[in-house]
Amino acid sequence: MKKTMTFSRLSVGLLAGVMLVISGCSSSNQSAPSTTTPAPGKGDQPAKTEAQGPVTLTVWMGSWWAEKVPEIVSAYKKDYPNVTLKIETLPINGYLDKAISSELGGNSPDVLDLDITMLPAMAGKDMLETWDNYIKDLDVNDFHAGAWNGSKINGKMYGLPNRGESSVFFYNKTMFDEAGVSYPTDNWTQEDMLEMAKKITVAGKKYGVGIAASNSDPSNVFSSFSPVLWSYGGDFLNKENTEAIINKPEGVKAITFWTELYTKHKVVPEGSVNFALTKDVMPMFLNNQVAMMPNSSSMVDMLKKNPQVKWGMVLQPNKFGRTGGWSFTLPKSSKNKDAARQFVLWYMKPENMGKLNVVFPSRKSATNVPPWSEPEMQFLLSAAPYQKAMPAVAAWTEMQTVIVTELQKVLTGAKTPQQAADEMAKQMNALLKK
Template sequence: MSKKTTVIGFMVALSLLTACSTGKPSATVPSDSGGTATAAPLKDVTLKIGLPGGYDITSQKIITNFQAKYPNIKLEIEETPWADFVTKIVTRIAGNNPPDLWLQENAVVLGYGKRGVAENLEPYIKRDLKTDDYVSALTSAKLDGKTYGIPHGINPGALAYNKQIFKDNNIPFPTDDWTYNDMIETAKKLTKDTNGDGKPDIYGFQAGNNITLGWLPWMRAYGGSALDSTLSKSNFTDPKSIQGLTAWADTINKLKISPTREAATTGKFFENGKVAMTFFQYATQVSLNKNKPDLDWDTVKMPIGMDGKRFVPMVVNQWIVYSKSKPEVKEAAWTFLKYYLSDEGQSLLSESGTSLPVKKTALAELEKSTTKPVNKKAYTKGIEEAGGTLDENASWNEWRAAAGPILNDIMDGKRTPEDGAKEIQQKVQGVLDENK
């Protein structure tokens, strides 16, 4: 053996020994193209995490437990009220100074992906995760074959009902096979003027005024949608979409089974036992159980639509990794996300009650919980059967803002659904065309 070969062999052995002696895993960082790029061993690194909404949104136990497991990753946590964070993050991105990891709405994340702000996590997912262990929402932040976020959690809708109101009227509780027509007809029976003043004191249903629990589920129930399947064309003037908008507004203006939008803003009707049924997001149960622990209520799946199909609206906030962070910092961010998606992390997410986990084993455990709503399968099985996001694309916030005031007018009875839909169609398509 030559002296040169001996020296090279010694240096290789020494380098391997040095790497092993650190006790820290070697990081192989995926490239954006889907290949891999070998990086230095995961050394001591600082990871800046932005938490809009603070620990009311993200479980502090998850942060604390992760830090204990990975002491070489120093966390700098930025707690900010949600509205303030959303305002300031735009400026920070422009100044190339956002956190390395933060969470926002799914549609915003898609926009960040399109602009190159969010890291493509598809190679990381392929490298480290068994996707069959998770529900399909794991990759809901997908655009053009790339995944730009990991779910912070799923916040789906279900039909909540006040059990006492049903008992008082000798009407059977709702079931998972209910249709929208079943819900409407029962709401008529449960709407009561108890003091004879000509105005309902108990409403059978409360219509929502936002995209998640308001107009979009009704449009979907009639076979319509806000956008077409390509998410590039407005679909508000589709006759089926108009039918849905009409049925939604009729709950207030024609059938009188729902309180008005103005009254519902401050009335807390369901919380105060004045509404028999309403569409209800999972996260709302935290405050409801805290403020009204004696309220007797439960949930069933979202009703089946007039087209025979069920639609379960899902809000999926996403964790984003900043694409311009250093490779070792991005690997640290992914290490956090892997922990977040682990059995322990997902169990802690379930415990917080702020949203549903995306890991199937954690969802199965959650179904055994006896806290209200007892029938958590209304959510867990609902998303499995018919969970859908909210016609989200990169310009989601912009086209919703354009449609919002007109939709409020439709709900308030100031415009007909037909006339309102025509104006919305034009405004939304204008936004979509500008953002091609």
């Protein structure tokens, strides 16, 4: 199936087959409902816990939820008038540190939304309650596999995902057309991407591809770097998550390729060592200065707000993408655990998630309503089988910092790829032993 999207025409086959493709990550046989309202996943039942008496429930979520907060509060008040929902939105920078500090201080929110890469850090410190006794009626196969599995550590569920993302490549058609370069297709490779980037780049004016290497947003860095690592057969840890293998030849080759986009080929913008995809690369894409970049549903939303940009989507080079997700967790020091469980299980209903999410829903049955039912979003669903997740280990947050710091040293010429990879492995193995 050709995965390249040109939104002047979309094959009927892709739309009809999206839910079948995504089920490659699961065994769900649920068909899409014909109505405009998402149907509940098979076996879903109302929450078995219920708050008694007036309750003020505090919820922490990322700052990107701010515009939806009033709607969420209003919808919940209609179903549970005895609960006052207080949602606080926080910036991504320092989010995990603040969450850990609040739990250590005994003043955590009742519900804490966590990126699945953050979740192991708190679960590993025994800061989160488990959900296993409260989700027997949830249809697991209806959830994005990467987000669901990323919320599970050592066989226990520490979060219920509200967001499940697939990462693909976006390309700027205007820049491709001006350079006389054919658009990428779903069978392209990293080497194909580099050759396209070389033809498009005009030093100091426009660049073929954008990367992220800033420690201010590690998630962006791994959306940029991880697919390259996997493309060359490398990985961060072994299958058992007991040893770092990033310094193996495959890993070093990937680091070399990725950093040379900046140091040798100069097909990425100057200053990329301090760039984040969302904050820095995306504006350049919108201004016809960067021709290609990895991203997910947030990019689709931004592009729709900028109709002057001509663009398309394609699977990542070599198809690998980094899956992402956020999950509602229940901190141990939550003061209102029953009310917290009630809210989260209410939100897990596909009709609520589909209507209230500002990010891509974790449930397939929540994507049958706009904007999730639109072709661009459905393409992201079809990319799910090609996604891989970050290691679910307690020390992953610290490992991220180590990896990004060492990548920056290669980008600035302070270390060779092998030297940086060896240091990464050394520090990662030390963290695994703690």
